[in-house]
Amino acid sequence: MSVIGNRVARNTIPYDLIVKCSIDTGANLQWILTGEGEPNIDGIKTEKKSIELSSEALEKLERIAALKSSGAITDDEYQLLKASIFNK
DSSP states (O other): HHHHHHHHEEEEEEEHHHHHHHHOOOOOOOHHHHOOOOOOOOSSSSSOOOOOOOOOHHHHHHHHHHHHHHTSSHHHHHHHHHHHHHHH
C-alpha cells in the first residue's frame, strides 16, 4: 500500500501537502486523492509555487471534489469552483 493509501486507510490525510503537490505538479486533486480521473500532470515545472490555505478553503476543496466524484457537478463547474477558492 502507498503512503497516501495508508493515510486514507487511517483517515490522516495531509490535505495541505496534497494541495501543494497538486499546485507543484499540476496534478488533478481528485486523481491525487482517489486515483480516479486523469492525472493531468504538467511536464517540466518552470517555477515553484506555494500557497497557504485556511482550513475553510481545504474543506471547500474537499466538498467540490466530492461533488465532482459523485457526478453532481461537471468538470467545468469543478474547475470554476476550484479557481474561485484560489483567486480570492
